Amino acid sequence: MIWVPLVTSIFLASGLGGLIPGGTRANVFERIFVVFLILGTLVGVVVITYMLYNAYKYRDQPSRAKSDAKDRPRLGELPTGGGGGRKLFVSFFLSSIIVLSLITWTYGTLLFVEAGDVPQEDELEIKVTGFQFGWKFEYPNGHTTSGELRIPEDQRIRLVATSEDVFHSFGVPGLRVKMDAIPGQETTQWVIGDEPGSYQALCYELCGVGHSYMAADIIVMERGAFDDWYENTTANETANQTVTA
Known part of the structure; x- marks a missing residue:
């Protein structure tokens, strides 16, 4: 989609590039989670603190009985002392700024994720094919594996x-x-393994009686080790013939 990199470029050019998290997909979504967690915690603390303050301030006391009866508004009389709605206006204004800022930041962050779907020169394209009940992976040189995907960090x-x-x-x-x-369609997505390790891929669509066994190993290798392994692969090679890192 043309508009994705275009809008992303506008965000970067407008000075928001430093606010938009980069790096791997894991880094991006972890940053979104942390931001929402911090803001949610702050809002909860403020609301609960204000509630407890008012509960204590306006607690029932014998000394308040006469003053409450004196200041109680009569039928048809509007209560006074509300500040003319200034508190409501200020709280609404601040809440709007926070919500709109959060929406804008989140939208810009998700645009960064979607912009990664646009092909780049230095990326490695791997075809993922699902079948009942397993996964096949095909590399650019035609090398095919089943149940195991190796990628460089x-x-x-x-x-x-x-x-x-x-x-x-x-x-x-x-x-x-x-x-x-x-079936009959291709879905694209990008990923970056930021450190060597082993991860598990699963099927998240109920696809038959063997759905729960439909898994694959994703191995993130050091760049040099991956290059050595990849140079020794050939087309139409099966997973059992792969070289162990």
Whole structure:
């Protein structure tokens, strides 16, 4: 989509680039979670503190009985002492600024994630194919593996998913990536493994009796180790013939 990188460029040019988190998808979504958690906690503390303050200030006391009876408004009389709605206006104004700022920041952050779907020169494109009940991965050189995907660290990986039979959903919680695998269609998504390690990919679409066993290992390798492994692969090679890192 043309508008995604265009709007993202507008955000960056307007000086919001420093506020928009970058890096891997995991970093982006963790930043969104932290921001919402902090703001939600602050709002909760303010509301509960103000509630307890008013509960204590206006608690029932014998000394308040006469003053309350004296200041109680009569039928048809408007109460006074409200400040002419200034408190309501200020609270509404501040709340609007916070909410609009949060919406704008979140929208800009999600645009950064969507802009990653646009192909880049230095990325590695891997085709992901779901079938009952497993996953196949095809590299640019034609090398195909089943049940195991190896990717280099700190490099953008472009995943192109499809399915051979029914609807599947390819998801790797540890890398914060999830995409549909639909027969006859291709779904794209990007991911970056920021440190070597092993992650598990699962199917998140009920696809048959073997759905719960539909898993794959995602191995993030150091760049040099991955290059050595990839140079020793050939087209139409199966997962059992891969070289162990």
